[in-house]
Amino acid sequence: MKVLFKQAAIILGCLIMGTLVYTGITTVVAQTVFQQSANGSLIYQHQHVTGSKLIATDPINPKLFVGRVNVASNLAPNSSAEKAAVAKRVVQLRALDPTNRQPIPVDLVTGSASGSDPYISVAAAKYQVTRIAHANNLSPTQVQTIIKNATTSWFNNLLGTPAVNVVKANLALQASVK
Structure with missing residues (x-):
């Protein structure tokens, strides 16, 4: 023993x-x-931590890019609760930009698996160009440059499609407006 x-x-x-x-x-x-x-991947401004490039924020602000919904959901796409949540988000986005009649990209109205995805599709970022340019007195070209600079590199896209980091884009946007 x-x-x-x-x-x-x-x-x-x-x-x-x-x-x-x-x-x-x-x-x-x-x-x-x-x-x-x-x-x-902390983001510092004036020697203070203001966020992380890896965790999304969920601003509904006409001057900023809107990211994915910060709610992880295991609901089926055809469930009544998920359909209601998507419909509510569509209403919010239409109210934020009433003149934009383009189809809303799906990643702006649905949550990611983690609920904190900092990325949106390039299409979702481009959907917001006119609103952001108008709200910040910028040209659409300036906003598109911000999108381009916040888009993942070719190396990151080897296994997927290009994506825009909303946190990085919003920080660049705020810096360009000052």
């Missing part, structure tokens, strides 16, 4: 040491190679 306890203690000690070593190596590599991402 003592032999079994001794073997169990040795195995437990090895597992604890392995876990600590693995965690330490992973942390050192992440902080060395991927420091910005490992620390949450």
Whole structure:
């Protein structure tokens, strides 16, 4: 019986040491190679943290880009609750920009799986160009440049389609208006 306890203690000690070593190596590599991402991709303004490029905000502001709904939902697209939520979001977006009669891109009216997706499609960003340009006294070309600069790089798109980081776009927009 003592032999079994001794073997169990040795195995437990090895597992604890392995876990600590693995965690330490992973942390050192992440902080060395991927420091910005490992620390949450924080956004600083005037030496204060104002947000993260990885977590969306949910502003409904005529001067800013509107992102995805910050609600994770496991409702089926054809459920009455999901249809009601989408209809409510369509009404909000139409009220925000009553002259825009383009079809609203689906990612502006539905939530992401995580509920905090900071990205929208390029089509969703372009849908908002006229409203944002008018609200901020900018030309549509200036707003499109902001969209282009906030769009993911070609490398990030190898496994998907281009996407616009709403947080990054809104910060650039606010900086250009000042």
